Amino acid sequence: MFLAPEVHGFPDGVVVQGSEGDRVGHPMSFAEWVYRYLIGEEMAGWGSAAHYAGPVLLEYLPTGPDERVREVYGPERGM
DSSP states (O other): OEEEEEETTEEEEEEEEOTTSOEEEEOSOHHHHHHHHHTTOOOSSTTOOOOOOSOOEEEEOOOSTTOOOEEEEOOOOOO
């Protein structure tokens, strides 16, 4: 996955390289791309759809010597 300065006229798009070397450009923000990927759309080429029904797990990595990894779960997605 690459962030591109422009994809199909859209600034700051996303380009994904598939497992067979093909590339597909998405004229959208990274946040929208991740959202669409997580809800099950094919966002990385043919047959790349994935569906994660549970809440999203976010891990905040430590930024100092006295901190630990903090895990936060998103809301239930109802899917």
